[in-house]
Amino acid sequence: MLVLTLPDGATREVAPGTPARDVVATIGPRLLLAAIAVSVDGEVQDLGTPIRRGGAFQVITEKDPRALAVLRHSGAHILATAVRRLRPEAAIGFGPAIDDGFYYDFDVAKPFTPEDLEAIEEEMRKVVAERYPFVRAEVTQAEARRVFADDPLKLERLEDFEGSDEIISTYTDGPFTDLCRGPHVPDTSYLKNFKLLSAAGAYWRGDERRQMLQRIYATAFFKKEELDARLHQMEEARKRDHRVLGKQLDLFQFFPHAPGAAFWTPRGTHLWNALEGFVRERQQDDFLEIKTPLLYTKTLWEQSGHWGKYKENMFLVWDKEEAESGGSAEEALRMSLKPMNCPSHHLLFHSDKHSYRELPLRYVTFDVLHRNEISGALSGLTRVRQFSQDDCHVYLREDQIAAEVKFLMDFILGYYDTFGLTARLKFATRPEQRIGSDALWDRAEGALRAALESTGRPYELKEGDGAFYGPKIDFDVMDSIGRAWQLGTIQLDYNAPERFDLEYTGEDNAAHRPVVIHRAVSGSFERFIAILIEHFAGAFPVWLAPEQVRVLPISDDVSGYARAVTAKLRAAGIRAVCDERSDTLNYRIRDGEIMKVPYMAVLGKREAEAGQVAIRVRGAGKKQEVVPVDEFTARLVKEIRTRALTPASAGADA
RNA sequence: GCCACAGUAGCUCAGGGGUAGAGCACUCGAUUCGUAAUCGAGCGGUCGUGGGUUCAAUUCCCACCUGUGGCUCCA
Secondary structure (H helix, E strand, C coil): CEEEECCCCCEEEECCCCEHHHHHHHHCHHHHHHCCEEEECCEEECCCCECCCCEEEEEECCCCHHHHHHHHHHHHHHHHHHHHHHCCCCEECCCCEECCEEEEEEECCCCCCHHHHHHHHHHHHHHHHHCCEEEEEEECHHHHHHHCCCCHHHHHHHHCCCCCCCCEEEEEECCEEEECCCCCCCEHHHCCEEEEEEEEEEEHHHCCCCCEEEEEEEEEECCHHHHHHHHHHHHHHHHHCHHHHHHHCCCEECCCCCCCCCEECHHHHHHHHHHHHHHHHHHCCCCEECCCCCEEEHHHHHHHCHHHHCHHHCCEEECHHHHHCCCCHHHHEEEEECCCCHHHHHHHHHCCCCEHHHCCEEEEECCEEECCCCHHHCECCCECCEEECCEEEEEECHHHHHHHHHHHHHHHHHHHHHCCCCEEEEEECCCCCCCCCHHHHHHHHHHHHHHHHHCCCCEEEECCCCECCECEEEEEEECCCCCEEEEEEEEEECHHHHHCCCCEECCCCCEECCEEEEEECCCCHHHHHHHHHHHCCCCCCCCCCCCCEEEEECCHHHHHHHHHHHHHHHHCCCCEEECCCCCCHHHHHHHHHHCCCCEEEEECHHHHHHCEEEEEECCCCCCEEEEEHHHHHHHHHHHHHCCCCCCCCCCCCC
16 A cells, blocks of 8 residues: 655555545545646646555645646647647647647648637637546557557657656547646646647757657646736737837847848947946956957967867858969868957967966957857847957966956856846856867866855756856846846866967966956847847836937927036936927927936926926826936936936836 | 748838828928927838739749748857
């Protein structure tokens, strides 16, 4: 007999093989009605699955967060049930629950259109109404092969079970049977609130060499309000989308003439410069800014290892002389735009003798990089071919690693704080594609890990996710719509010093090998600005806002005063614009709000006579404050200098 | 790169085998206004590009370009 312990300490003794449902029934009939699944010894299983071991026994109801994944997984089966009814020839792939909902992959002759999705959703509602129980069956390999004789993808999946003692199970809801581990909700009627979202291609088993399947994405919730909230949130996310706001706020543009490379408008350039100026200011004491060329001969990339490991992503430049002298196409491509800054920084470091007293020596740059991303990967500002990093290469002694990693971590986390962003740390170790000996990797990983642990901050381990030249600490930042972005990075590199023969002179007057640390904070400015646009919904704090104050004379009588106020603000370094258009005040205020200008200074006769401004704060409506011009100016100068997060960022609705 | 979808005025979008339409923006005129759209007039597009079918293509077909959602990749 197996012993199950309920949360209240009570126990149940059951024979192995008893369905979980029977155990729940002994606790209470109402609980049985509410039950979605159970957890046995920490593992979620459904009510129909036999209990095979004892331990802690919990009934999972709607309230349990684990229930949602069960519901969504069942949703995937219901989706497949509906697709099979409408397209009996569809071969079925996988259909898991994912963070936001679920999907199912199908191999179909004709891809799904938006109209197909509507029809499939309609069919799913019928399957739900028909209330088929999810019936579990445990089968042998041979039986499974019979059941899925017409499903090539499932047969391939079954091969994975060869020689394993894992139980093969199938689930049947009405007309549809799937190879599936479970667990599932008791019957199809549980899926009440769902929505099909999109169709997209997806490689079978994620392998680009395999055939492309058609994936349907959907989401589902227990409560209608939750589904509505999610759909609303998706709508909000769409409004915050940096591509939409970038157009509305006139920040940047793309042209087919330069795919993957942004054009920055005057407003966008103000934003960029404000950000870059901030980084420059933070780096002025402990870093050395440099500029290096964009175009290099391949000898540099051969030395750095990029030619072997990174060539696919590099823009190669054709050499006219070589091509005309009869060289092969391969040989004519003898130059490249830089995809990374490191090799050029190493050249500069190498060009001079360095004392141990200079270390750590930190080169920083804002140079432009080019990476030839495949066309399908491009997306707004977040995935581009030309971008600038706030890049830094630190040359240091091995005994300085711990202190330097802490210094850089504080620098990076302090930067995110300025924007109200929080980061999570990840530690990534050696990848399969790499340069350098295992001994060097052992040393690098050991040193970086020790430095990370000495800070006492929690981190997640990502095995095999390191750069090809060294292990790294990555900083993941969450944006306002819950997406995690990898921004900053600290990468330890023992390889580059070898390849570039980097040296410093030690206290002992002998040559020593320094260690290199690669550091980026924003990731790329392009992508970081995209994240800021979405994070602030375009309502930037005043220090970042392209236009910081809009001065609005109420009538032409006060235009002289308005111009004087504007000039005063500009003299104080504030980006102020005077809006003297003959449109009504209401119209101009509305325009200022739509452009998310942080402050509007409304000026009428009263203000002109008293030397004051009436401040309208973005998003605050009519609540206004009337203060002397000098006070307003001083206040703004302080907010800008301290990079205050004011005025508060209104939501996307504003 | 692969699969699907999309591309009509500066923007958002409607339309559809017989050489195109709205709102906003823009220009001009009137209006000078106290906190989210004043009124009127006007300008503006060979309907992404190149082929094909057709008496006729922006509309149908093909290819390409760019974008979007994914797959893959990644800052």
